[in-house]
Amino acid sequence: MKPIETCTVGMVGLGLMGGAFALALRAIIGEGGRIVAFDRDGDTLALAEAEGVIDEGFTSPQPMLGRCDLVFLCLNPSTLLRFMETWMATFPPGTLITDIAGIKGSIVTVMERTLREDLDFIPGHPMAGSERGGYAHAKRCNFQGKNYILTPLKRNKPENLAFLKALIYRMGFGRITETTAAEHDRKIAFTSQLCHVIAAALIDCEADTEITRFGGGSFEDLTRIAMLNAPMWTELFLENRGELLRRIGQFEGSLDTLKRLIAGGQGMELEERLHLIQERRAAMG
Amino acid sequence: MKPIETCTVGMVGLGLMGGAFALALRAIIGEGGRIVAFDRDGDTLALAEAEGVIDEGFTSPQPMLGRCDLVFLCLNPSTLLRFMETWMATFPPGTLITDIAGIKGSIVTVMERTLREDLDFIPGHPMAGSERGGYAHAKRCNFQGKNYILTPLKRNKPENLAFLKALIYRMGFGRITETTAAEHDRKIAFTSQLCHVIAAALIDCEADTEITRFGGGSFEDLTRIAMLNAPMWTELFLENRGELLRRIGQFEGSLDTLKRLIAGGQGMELEERLHLIQERRAAMG
Numbered sequence: 001m002k003p004i005e006t007c008t009v010g011m012v013g014l015g016l017m018g019g020a021f022a023l024a025l026r027a028i029i030g031e032g033g034r035i036v037a038f039d040r041d042g043d044t045l046a047l048a049e050a051e052g053v054i055d056e057g058f059t060s061p062q063p064m065l066g067r068c069d070l071v072f073l074c075l076n077p078s079t080l081l082r083f084m085e086t087w088m089a090t091f092p093p094g095t096l097i098t099d100i101a102g103i104k105g106s107i108v109t110v111m112e113r114t115l116r117e118d119l120d121f122i123p124g125h126p127m128a129g130s131e132r133g134g135y136a137h138a139k140r141c142n143f144q145g146k147n148y149i150l151t152p153l154k155r156n157k158p159e160n161l162a163f164l165k166a167l168i169y170r171m172g173f174g175r176i177t178e179t180t181a182a183e184h185d186r187k188i189a190f191t192s193q194l195c196h197v198i199a200a201a202l203i204d205c206e207a208d209t210e211i212t213r214f215g216g217g218s219f220e221d222l223t224r225i226a227m228l229n230a231p232m233w234t235e236l237f238l239e240n241r242g243e244l245l246r247r248i249g250q251f252e253g254s255l256d257t258l259k260r261l262i263a264g265g266q267g268m269e270l271e272e273r274l275h276l277i278q279e280r281r282a283a284m285g
Numbered sequence: 286m287k288p289i290e291t292c293t294v295g296m297v298g299l300g301l302m303g304g305a306f307a308l309a310l311r312a313i314i315g316e317g318g319r320i321v322a323f324d325r326d327g328d329t330l331a332l333a334e335a336e337g338v339i340d341e342g343f344t345s346p347q348p349m350l351g352r353c354d355l356v357f358l359c360l361n362p363s364t365l366l367r368f369m370e371t372w373m374a375t376f377p378p379g380t381l382i383t384d385i386a387g388i389k390g391s392i393v394t395v396m397e398r399t400l401r402e403d404l405d406f407i408p409g410h411p412m413a414g415s416e417r418g419g420y421a422h423a424k425r426c427n428f429q430g431k432n433y434i435l436t437p438l439k440r441n442k443p444e445n446l447a448f449l450k451a452l453i454y455r456m457g458f459g460r461i462t463e464t465t466a467a468e469h470d471r472k473i474a475f476t477s478q479l480c481h482v483i484a485a486a487l488i489d490c491e492a493d494t495e496i497t498r499f500g501g502g503s504f505e506d507l508t509r510i511a512m513l514n515a516p517m518w519t520e521l522f523l524e525n526r527g528e529l530l531r532r533i534g535q536f537e538g539s540l541d542t543l544k545r546l547i548a549g550g551q552g553m554e555l556e557e558r559l560h561l562i563q564e565r566r567a568a569m570g
Binding site: 278284 | 414475479489490509511515523532539540557559560
């Protein structure tokens with residue numbers, strides 16, 4: 001792969017994350033390289049061009065993909081797989097492709113099986129986002145110090161992996177973890193999907209929108225992510241259904257234990273358990 | 286009540302909240318007034334004196350209470366009621382007393398019945414705090430724009446209520462809500478206590494302290510408050526047991542509904558429900 005400063009980078013999807021990546025890449029790629037983008041929304045492309053975030057926008061992938069050295073697929077998982085199936089033949093040989101989807105099992109399985117021999121696809125998951133979606137909020141999506149998970153395919157070229165990791169750090173991310181798709185999906189079911197289900201359930205069980213008069217930060221912190229992108233999260237929840245249901249079950253077990261200690265007025269046992277929880281959370285950093 | 290700038294204000298307990306109130310009051314009270322504090326910990330008092338946050342510290346309440354125009358009780362609920370019982374006779378006539386405890390039912394009930402006729406006690410709950418306790422972290426406790434709940438007694442003097450409300454706004458709080466102790470305890474069971482139980486349960490069900498490698502902000506936001514002060518929260522949970530258990534039950538119901546939609550692969554129903562949740566959360570501001 002040539003230096004990133006001379007690459008043509010293609011963004012597929014210029015929503016919140018595509019926009020945030022384009023912004024981060026713009027700061028790295030100077031006059032020698034290009035950022036191009038495909039999106040169905042011509043207005044978004046025109047805005048991003050006018051802002052100088054991308055050099056050129058396309059409402060069809062066809063004319064764009066052939067020019068790219070590196071492609072970021074910033075799509076929901078199902079759209080991503082359909083996109084790859086439809087446009088597989090259009091990528092030039094040697095293109096490095098990566099994605100940002102929040103679930104990796106199906107993507108890794110399908111790509112291991114169907115990816116063209118002369119392409120390289122490194123599945124990734126940037127642990128960043130914003131509760132407000134769309135290109136308009138891309139600036140709200142902060143990469144500084146955030147986690148990034150990579151779930152490489154067996155065939156990924158080491159030099160491409162090294163190239164992508166260096167780029168991820170240059171964009172501001174603080175820590176890259178390489179793992180399997182299965183491990184990713186197990187962990188993410190807990191740190192991300194379960195948290196979104198809990199936040200949603202908290203809002204689901206209280207109809208009073210004036211309740212925030214009684215908020216001191218806890219409720220706001222726990223429910224900010226309830227302002228979720230419903231289609232995307234529906235897809236993520238259902239795609240990772242098995243792991244997510246297992247995690248919901250574990251959480252229900254812990255909640256039930258605390259509930260029984262409270263109901264039974266078991267102050268000493270409750271305090272002891274809360275103390276262990278406090279210590280464990282502190283150890284998590 | 287004379288102008289706050291000429292008052293002697295007594296802090297009972299100089300922990301996180303006592304310290305935070307002393308800091309906020311210091312910025313308001315100049316040379317004409319005094320801030321005094323009782324705490325069992327002489328080192329904390331010496332530090333606060335050296336920092337100029339308080340003018341004088343006392344390891345016994347006896348010599349301090351007699352000098353105060355206004356007293357902030359910054360104690361856990363049970364300690365607070367024992368303190369009032371023990372020292373009731375020591376307050377000078379006309380003293381305005383307020384507290385900051387996170388549960389109001391028992392305090393209002395006992396004070397309505399036992400408060401000396403010539404004292405005024407306005408129960409309050411500042412919706413501010415920090416997951417790190419103690420005077421050392423008082424500066425972390427930000428009052429700016431935060432909610433403050435008052436649950437006045439029937440006998441509170443209107444001029445004292447007006448005085449305290451003006452002071453609360455001057456300390457930076459953004460919104461005061463006056464309500465009954467029962468209503469306070471019902472709402473707080475949801476916005477505060479249920480959230481703390483959920484955060485605790487989330488940590489309880491995951492032993493891997495390296496899980497934060499897979500965190501993107503959601504998990505961190507939902508579990509920050511799991512670094513809780515175990516004795517205080519045990520007391521709050523048990524004191525408000527009835528309301529809290531009712532709220533846990535409601536939450537379990539909503540969680541179960543979402544779980545069944547996920548387990549059943551009911552994408553359309555799930556997306557519709559998440560969409561309503563997103564709208565409701567947005568309406569909460």
